[in-house]
Amino acid sequence: MQVVTVALLAGMKFLARAFFLLFLLLGVLIAVSNTERTELALWPIPHTVVLPLYLLVLAMLLLGVLAGLGLGWWAGRHHRRHARGRRREVQRLEREVEELRAALAVAKPAPPAPAGPAPREQRAIERQTALVAPEPFKG
Numbered sequence: 001m002q003v004v005t006v007a008l009l010a011g012m013k014f015l016a017r018a019f020f021l022l023f024l025l026l027g028v029l030i031a032v033s034n035t036e037r038t039e040l041a042l043w044p045i046p047h048t049v050v051l052p053l054y055l056l057v058l059a060m061l062l063l064g065v066l067a068g069l070g071l072g073w074w075a076g077r078h079h080r081r082h083a084r085g086r087r088r089e090v091q092r093l094e095r096e097v098e099e100l101r102a103a104l105a106v107a108k109p110a111p112p113a114p115a116g117p118a119p120r121e122q123r124a125i126e127r128q129t130a131l132v133a134p135e136p137f138k139g
Helices: 002-033 055-077 077-106 119-132
Strands: 037-041 049-050
Touching: 037 055, 037 119, 049 055, 055 077
Parallel strands: none
Antiparallel strands: 037 049
16 A cells, blocks of 8 residues: 555656646747737826736736635635634643543552452352252261
8 A cells, every 4th residue: 555655646746747847848938939028007007017928928827826826725714723723622632631541540440349249148148059959967
């Protein structure tokens, strides 16, 4: 099982690197193909910025990735809060278990149970035995 997991992780690492190189190559091709200057203006602001088209595309992709990461982080806040509460509860229970184990180690063990019946019960058993199987007459 361990060997399969290691082999699977190695395959996934190779696949991730291959995709990274593919996207890097695609980005370089876009940058080389789109060197035209583009004017960027925001309506209420009178200033404009002139930059190569590939920088604008790269900036928009980066902005989209950051927005997606931010929204994913925001959506997972409930799960993180729940996990923090569970983590605190687990720590509290682990401390309680350790305290109980320490108390159990300190506590004196109970006295051992008697091996045979109590004396009163022993006499009753002897009487019953005498009634069921009386001793033979020696005379």
